[in-house]
Amino acid sequence: MTNLISRIDQYNKLRDPDFLELKYKAMRENPFRFFRGSCHLFYEDLSKNTPFEDPTKTWICGDLHLENYGSYKAANSQVYFDVVDFDEAILAPVSWEILRTLTSIYLAVDSLGLPLKSAEGLATTFFKTFHDVIMSGKPVAFERNTVQGLIRRFIKSVEKRKSKDLLSERTEVKGSKILLKIIEGKTVKIMPEEKKSITELVSVWADKHKHQSWKVYDAAHRIAGTGSLGLDRYVLLVKDKALKKYFLLDMKESITSCLKPYIEILQPEWKNNAKRITGIQNLMQNVSPPVLETLIYKHKPFVLKKLQPQADMMNLKLCKGNIQKLLEVIETFAEISASAHLRATGRFGSGTTDELIAFFQTSSDWKSRLLKYSKKYAEQVRQDYFTFCQH
Template identity: 40%
Template sequence: MSKLSDRLIAFNKDLLPDMVQLKYEAMTENAFRFYRGTCHLFYQDLANAEALPLSPLVWICGDLHIENFGSYKGDNKLVYFDLNDFDEALLAPASYELARMVTSIFIAFESLDIGPEKALKMARLFVKTYCATLAKGKSISIEPRTAKGIVCDFLTAADDSTEKDILKKRTVYKKNKIMLSLEDERHFKVDKKLKHELKAHINEWIATSSDGPYNYKVKGIIFRLAGTGSIGVKRYLFLLKSTNTKNKYLFVDMKQARPSSVLPYTTVQQLQWPTEADRIITTQKRMQNVSSSLLSTTVFREDSYVIQELQPVKDTIKFKLLKDEYRDIYQVIDDMAALTASAQLRSGGIHGSAIIDELEAWGTDQQWQDIIIEYSRKYAEKVKRYYKQFVTDYKAGKFKKG
C-alpha cells in the first residue's frame, strides 16, 4: 500500500464504512473531485512546505474551492451568492485560504479541458480582485439586485424557485401521502429505531429552539449523501409539514460536525468551542453577510450536528457549462475573489483575527501575490500525481472494506 493510501485510510477510518466506499468511488471521477475529497492532504503538505508568505490571521472556511460558493436562502428569505461550506472553518493565516482556492482553479480548469493559460489568468484575476477588495476595506454582498452576468441569472433562477420545485424533486406520492423519495441514489432508508429517535429529537428541537420553524412536525426522514469530502459523515434529511397551513412543507438538513481537518496543521491558538457544530455555525455567521435559513446546532447521540433549511435549487455554479464562455467565467471568478476578501473583512477583529487596517495593508502588498500563485500552480501538479496514484490503488482494491 502506498503512503498516500495510508494517509487517506487513516483520515477516513472514523466515517461510516459503507459510505466511505462511495466516497472513494466518487473521488476516482477526476483530479478535481479527488481534491475536493482530500482537504486534509492539502494542509498536511502545506504544514511541511513552509513555502507561503507570512499573512494576517483571519477566519477561513478552510476548504475554499470553486464549488464551495453558491446560492442559499438567508434567514431574511432573500437569496444570496456567497461562501457556503464551513465544515473546516477556523482561525488561520489568510494565505491558507488563498492557496487552497487558487489551487482549485488550476485543477478544476484542467479537469474541464480549459487551457493552462486561461487557468493562470483566472488565478491572477482571483488574487488581484481579492487584494483590491481588501485594500478598499469594505465588504460586499451579492444578491439578485447587485449580481452581474451569469451570477445574476443564477440567483434570479434561485429566487424564482418555489417550495413546490423541491417537493417534486425530493418526494413521491403514495397511499394519499407525500413521502421522501428513495429513488434518488443519494437517499437511503433509515432503520426504525434510529428513525423513531430522530423524529422525536427534531420535533423537540422545533418545539424548544428559537432557531426552529414554528408549527411544524416531522413527516419523513432519510439518510442523505451530498458533496464529496463530507460523504461518510452522518447526514439526515427531514420532511416537515405545517400544523396550521394546508399543504405547507419544509425540508431540513442535519449534518454531523467533525473537527476541522486544518486544525492539526496550524499552530494558531483556537477558541474552545462548546461543540464542533458551534464552531461551524459561529464562523459561518461571522463570514457570511446574512446567515442561512434555520441555521442552528443540536446534539444527538453524543454527536453535534449543524441544522439548516435545505435549499430549493442546485446551489453551485456548474463550470462545466461555462467552459467556453470566457466572459462568464471571468465574472464568476471576480465575484468569488471579492466575496472571499469580504468574508475576511466582515469577520475582522473578532477573537484573534486581523483588524481591517492589517487586512488593507496585506491587500496593498505586492510582494506575496506571485508566491501564492506559483505555490498553487506547483501544488496542483502534485494533486494530479496523487490522483493517478489513488486511481491505481483503488483499481488494485486497496480501499475495499476489510
C-alpha cells in the same frame, strides 16, 4: 503509494464504510473531485512547505474551492450568492485560504475542458481582485441587484424555483401519508428504530427552540457533497402545522476542522464543532439562511439547515468554455471571498481590517510565490489522483 493511501484511510477511518466507498468513488471522478475530497492532504502538505511567513489571523472557510460558492435564500427572503460551505472553517493565515482557491483554479480548467495555460490568467485575476477588495477595506454584498453577467442570470433562474417543486421531487404519497422518496445517489433508507429516534429528537428540539408548530414525519440518509461523505447525514420531512406546509431539513454531522492539527493560532473555545461551523458562517456570510441551527444526536453535534429550492452551487460549465465569462465569474468569486474575510475581522480573536490591509500592502513580495506554489501543488494533486485510482 502506500503512504498516500494510508494518509487517506487514516483520516477517514471512523466513517461509515458503505458511504465512505461512495466518497472514494467520487474522488476517482477527476483530479478536481479528488482535491475536494482530500482537503486534509492539502493542509498537511502546506504546513510543511509554506511558501512564505504569514502572520495574519483571519476567519477562513478552510475548504474554499470553485464549487463552494452558491446561492441561497436568506432570512430576509432575498436570494444571495456567497461562500456556502464552512465545515472546515477556522482561524488561520489568510494566505492559506487563497492558496487552496488558486490551486482549485489550476485543477478546474481540466474538468472544464480548457487549456492549462488559461489557468494562469484566471489565478492572477482571482488574486488581483481579492487584493483590491481587501485594500478597499469594504465588504460587498452579492444579491440579484448588485451582480451582473452570468451570476446575475444564475440568481434570477434559481429565484424561480418553488418549494412545491422540491417537495414533489423528493417525496411521494403512500396511502394517506407523505413520505420521503428514496432516490439513488441522493437518499438511502434508514432502519425504523433510527428513524423513530431522529424524528422524535428533532420534534422535541423544535418544540424547545420556538418551533412548536414543527413536526417531523420522515427521515432518510442523505448523500451529498464529497469531503463529508461517510459522516452521518440525514434529510428530514417536516410539517409546519401552523402554516400547513411541508419542508425539508438537512441534518449533518460536524467534526473537527481538518486544518486544526496544522494551525498554531489559538482558537476560541466553541461548545462543539456544530457551534464552530454555524458561528463562523454567521461571521463570514453577508446574511445567513433562515434556519441555521445545531443539535446533539447520539452524543455527536449536527448542523441543521432548511433545504431550499433556491440553494445551488454555481455550475462553471455554464461558461461553456468561454474564457471571458469565466474571468467574470472568477472576479466575482474573489470579491465574495475577500468580503467574507473583511466582515469577520476583529471578531473572536481575528486580526483587524487595518492589520489585514497592512499585510496585503506587502503582497508584491509574495504574489508570485502564491501562484508558483498553487500551480506546482496542482501537479502534485494530479499525481496523487492517479496513484489513488491505481489502488
